[in-house]
Amino acid sequence: xxxxxxxxxxxxxxxxxxxxxxxxxxxxxxxxxxxxxxxxxxxxxxxxxxxxxxxxxxxxxxxxxxxxxxxxxxxxxxxxxxxxxxxxxxxxxxxxxxxxxxxxxxxxxxxxxxxxxxxxxxxxxxxxxxxxxxxxxxxxxxxxxxxxxxxxxxxxxxxxxxxxxxxxxxxxxxxxxxxxxxxxxxxxxxxxxxx
Numbered sequence: 594x595x596x597x598x599x600x601x602x603x604x605x606x607x608x609x610x611x612x613x614x615x616x617x618x619x620x621x622x623x624x625x626x627x628x629x630x631x632x633x634x635x636x637x638x639x640x641x642x643x644x645x646x647x648x649x650x651x652x653x654x655x656x657x658x659x660x661x662x663x664x665x666x667x668x669x670x671x672x673x674x675x676x677x678x679x680x681x682x683x684x685x686x687x688x689x690x691x692x693x694x695x696x697x698x699x700x701x702x703x704x705x706x707x708x709x710x711x712x713x714x715x716x717x718x719x720x721x722x723x724x725x726x727x728x729x730x731x732x733x734x735x736x737x738x739x740x741x742x743x744x745x746x747x748x749x750x751x752x753x754x755x756x757x758x759x760x761x762x763x764x765x766x767x768x769x770x771x772x773x774x775x776x777x778x779x780x781x782x783x784x785x786x787x788x
Contacts (some may be wrong), residue, residue: 613638619645619671625653625678635663643694647671653680653704662688665714669694674722676702684710690717690737697722698730705729718742720749725760725785733765740771747776753784761786 618624624646628634646652646669656667667689673679674697683692684707692715698705699722706729709715715735723730723746732738732746743764753760762780764787769777780787 614640614642617645618649619647621646621649623651624649624655625651626657627652627655628659629654629657631659632661634659635661636665637663639664639666639668641668643668643670645669645671646673646676648675649673650675650677650701652676652682653678654684655682656686657681657683658685659689660685660687664688666691666693669696672721673697673702674699678702678704679708680704681707681710683708683712685712686715687711687713690714692718695719695721698724700724700726707731709735716742719745722751723749724751725753725762728761728763731763731765732768733763736765736767738764738768738771740776743768743772744776744779747779750780750783750785754782756784759784759786761788763788 644667648671652673665688667683667686669692672695679698679702689712696718697720705727708730709732712735714737715732716737716739719742746762762785769787777787
């Protein structure tokens with residue numbers, strides 16, 4: 594809606610971003626690439642605006658590459674329980690420190706690849722459910738991730754005990770060093786490894 598990539602990956606901005614504050618996203622089923630590549634998205638412009646993603650089944654690239662040093666927070670509501678794809682959803686949000694709202698990765702969500710890729714400044718993110726069926730949940734570049742955020746992730750993980758495959762969550766060395774062995778055991782006891 595606010596960005597369009599043609600067949601040659603040329604990005605066209607087709608809407609005045611100031612209109613975003615008047616858009617009700619609560620009934621949108623497909624929010625793929627909704628604000629993708631908007632380098633003019635800022636905290637000042639968004640103000641208290643919250644993206645209601647509760648009915649969206651596709652959040653692929655929704656906020657991908659909204660790189661702007663004046664964008665430090667993305668607020669979502671409605672949860673992501675209906676979402677089937679979060680491919681690159683928050684990818685390359687290099688200045689965003691807080692993703693406000695609760696994220697769910699349910700069994701419906703079959704693609705979380707690169708969801709948080711290159712979120713270098715990310716400190717705070719909260720989850721209430723994570724059904725891990727791949728090794729693509731990675732926060733390796735988010736070296737400032739708080740312990741509270743990591744515990745939210747660990748506690749939200751579904752129990753994979755009895756599965757033939759052990760999936761992993763990648764926190765990276767810097768983040769793993771912040772966790773106690775007891776905190777890491779939360780994942781291990783669910784048949785999920787940490788890297």
